[in-house]
Amino acid sequence: MKARAFSYFRAATIDHALDAHARAGDDARFIAGGQSLVPALSLRLQAPRLLIDITHIDELRGVRREGGHLRIGALTRHCEMLSEPLIAEFAPLLHAAAPFVAHPAIRNRGTLGGSVALADPASEFPAMILALDAEIEITGPSGRRRVKADDFFIDLFETALQPGELITAIYVPLFRADQRFAFDELARRRGDYALVGCGMLATFAGERIHDIRISYLSVGNTPTRVRGTEATLIGSRLDAERIAAAQAALEGDLAPPESDEVPPAMRLHLARVLLGRLLGRLGEGA
Amino acid sequence: MSGFDDSLLNEADETVRVRFVVNGRKVACEVAPRETLVDCLRDKLELTGTHAGCEMGACGACLVQLDGRAVHSCLIFAVQADGATIDTIEGLSELGAIADLQAEFHRRNALQCGFCTPGMLVNAHELLSQTAQPSREEIRDALSGNYCRCTGYEAIVDAIDAVASERMKAGGAGGGVT
Numbered sequence: 489m490k491a492r493a494f495s496y497f498r499a500a501t502i503d504h505a506l507d508a509h510a511r512a513g514d515d516a517r518f519i520a521g522g523q524s525l526v527p528a529l530s531l532r533l534q535a536p537r538l539l540i541d542i543t544h545i546d547e548l549r550g551v552r553r554e555g556g557h558l559r560i561g562a563l564t565r566h567c568e569m570l571s572e573p574l575i576a577e578f579a580p581l582l583h584a585a586a587p588f589v590a591h592p593a594i595r596n597r598g599t600l601g602g603s604v605a606l607a608d609p610a611s612e613f614p615a616m617i618l619a620l621d622a623e624i625e626i627t628g629p630s631g632r633r634r635v636k637a638d639d640f641f642i643d644l645f646e647t648a649l650q651p652g653e654l655i656t657a658i659y660v661p662l663f664r665a666d667q668r669f670a671f672d673e674l675a676r677r678r679g680d681y682a683l684v685g686c687g688m689l690a691t692f693a694g695e696r697i698h699d700i701r702i703s704y705l706s707v708g709n710t711p712t713r714v715r716g717t718e719a720t721l722i723g724s725r726l727d728a729e730r731i732a733a734a735q736a737a738l739e740g741d742l743a744p745p746e747s748d749e750v751p752p753a754m755r756l757h758l759a760r761v762l763l764g765r766l767l768g769r770l771g772e773g774a
Numbered sequence: 775m776s777g778f779d780d781s782l783l784n785e786a787d788e789t790v791r792v793r794f795v796v797n798g799r800k801v802a803c804e805v806a807p808r809e810t811l812v813d814c815l816r817d818k819l820e821l822t823g824t825h826a827g828c829e830m831g832a833c834g835a836c837l838v839q840l841d842g843r844a845v846h847s848c849l850i851f852a853v854q855a856d857g858a859t860i861d862t863i864e865g866l867s868e869l870g871a872i873a874d875l876q877a878e879f880h881r882r883n884a885l886q887c888g889f890c891t892p893g894m895l896v897n898a899h900e901l902l903s904q905t906a907q908p909s910r911e912e913i914r915d916a917l918s919g920n921y922c923r924c925t926g927y928e929a930i931v932d933a934i935d936a937v938a939s940e941r942m943k944a945g946g947a948g949g950g951v952t
Contacts, residue, residue, distance in 0.1 A: 489829045496790065496807035496853045513777025519854070526810075526849045527830045537778060539807065541854055567843070591919030592900060594831060596843040597850070679918030 491529035498541045502627055502656065505542050509652045510629055512538040518654055519543075520563055521598040523590070524606050548601065548656060551575060557623075557659040562601025566594070566613075579660045581620055581687050584671040585612040591679040601655040604640075607647045607710065610681040614641065615711035616671070619687045619703035622660045628653030641710040666698075667691050668773065670766040673705070674758050682706050683750055684758040690721075690770055697721050707744050707759060714741035717763070726771030734767060735760045792856040796821070797865025805852040812836040814852035815862060823863035823892045827921070834920030835889060837896040838862050844900035863892035872899050874940060878933040886924035894920050898934045907938045 499505035509516045516538035519525055528534045542548060548563040551574045558578040569575055569586035576583045582600075589595055589603075589612050603613045604624060617624070618637045625634050629652055640648045649655070663669070673685030684707060690700040700721050704712045717737045724730045744755035789804040796819060803818040810829070815821045815838070827835035829848045836847045839861040866872045872895050878884070885891040894917070901908055901916040908916065913931050922930060 491808040491851075493806065493808050495788075496851070498853075498856075511779040513779070515778050522851075522854070523831060523846075523849055526851070529808075530829060539851075543854065587915075590831075591834075592904075592916055593834065593837055593844045593846050593897065593919050594849075596840075597845050677918065678915050 489530050492532055492535040494536055495538045496541065497538060499545055502545055502547055502654065505540050505545065505654060506629055506652065508540045514651045516540055520602045521565065523594050523598040556662055558662055560600055560658045560660060562599060562655045562657055564600045565596065566598045567596050578662045579620065580663055581616050581669040581671060581689055584669065585616045585687055588612050588673050600658055604658060605649060605655050607641055607645055609644065609708060609710050610706045612685060612705060615685065615703045615705035616687045617658055618711045618713055619689050619701045620660050621701060622658050624655055625657040625659060626653050627656045634659065644709040668770050670769045672762055672766060674762060684755055684762055686762045686766055688766055695725050696723055704759060707742050707755060714738060716740045726767055731764055731767045735763050738763055790853050792852055794855060795859045797861055807851060807853050809852050810848050811850045811852045811855050812847035815847060821862045821864050825889055825892060834893040834897060837893040839896060844896050863895060866899060874937050875899065878937050882929045882933045884925060884929040884933040890920060890922045894930060902938055907942050910935055
């Protein structure tokens with residue numbers, strides 16, 4: 489339960505961090521909150537020769553409006569999703585999901601950038617930035633780029649991040665008055681990984697859904713959008729019949745993997761239950 | 775791995791000098807980068823009130839306050855905490871900041887073996903600092919990161935609930951006295 493010996497480098501700037509990573513010949517890992525990485529090191533699932541601490545890089549901090557987006561610095565901690573007024577106002581889905589992320593002491597350390605970089609399919613924030621149509625700002629040896637969340641999550645713990653690249657910020661489109669959101673999850677015990685979780689962001693034209701993005705966690709190898717289900721809802725009012733139709737459509741979108749704990753049929757059932765609850769809340773103007 | 779530029783980096787086993795303010799006192803010690811904060815506190819600084827349990831961030835026995843917020847000292851390497859202010863159960867005790875919590879835990883028999891108690895107290899302290907009068911549901915929610923294998927939580931929830939009420943009666947909305 490102890491990590492293999494490694495060297496430690498505290499980076500003061502993004503350039504320092506990238507340079508150290510380049511010099512380490514890929515045998516390095518960036519560390520910020522470390523709430524997932526430290527256990528992985530302790531279990532020796534990972535054993536890099538160098539840890540590059542990015543926690544003290546000021547450029548990775550802060551939450552601010554930038555055009556039509558909220559720019560959330562990669563080092564923004566999970567607890568700040570609950571306390572930062574700009575997030576409550578302009579990215580309320582992240583605010584709503586935050587209490588479900590582990591427990592308070594983990595939220596005090598864990599960072600948004602770290603959670604997105606790890607891309608654990610059972611984590612709340614990767615799935616929510618997918619529902620939010622967020623963009624991930626990545627900085628690496630060849631410069632800076634922005635990747636849509638739809639293109640970022642590739643497979644189990646696999647993302648568009650290349651070796652030596654760093655997530656520097658998440659850009660979330662500003663929440664608008666004609667939008668509604670909802671989040672919930674089902675877990676056996678609060679703070680445990682959810683059996684199924686779901687978040688959604690809908691744009692309304694009057695009482696009709698103009699656009700909706702629905703994203704699940706814990707249903708597959710990646711955070712999962714359910715595009716067929718979304719399509720059944722576009723242009724319609726959220727009455728009981730329409731919600732039932734959306735629940736029926738879910739089967740075409742989800743194929744939960746076999747697992748000893750939760751059979752695929754049960755997970756699909758729970759996903760339907762959650763969908764019904766959340767669409768019901770949206771219909772009530774949640 | 776090929777390409778690793780050893781000349782630019784410390785040797786892996788080399789120790790690093792770190793400085794903290796622990797329980798109000800400036801301290802410095804030599805640690806290996808892979809040494810967690812809980813090991814540093816216990817082994818180097820002889821502050822053994824902080825317990826190493828699961829060492830995975832699940833059991834909560836190692837909770838300390840780092841720059842004023844509760845964190846798992848098993849999930850931070852001591853080098854990462856260089857320059858930080860750390861308060862352990864010893865410091866919170868000596869300061870009297872949690873005297874009412876300790877008394878109530880004792881009165882309600884909310885501890886048996888006591889292994890989890892320091893983490894429970896740090897967590898309860900954090901909760902009451904953030905929320906002056908949490909509901910029992912909120913208390914249970916906050917305790918989701920702490921394992922107790924003895925009391926089954928009922929007495930612990932009772933103790934925290936009672937302290938919140940007493941503090942409200944005594945000092946109004948201030949709640950989280952530190």
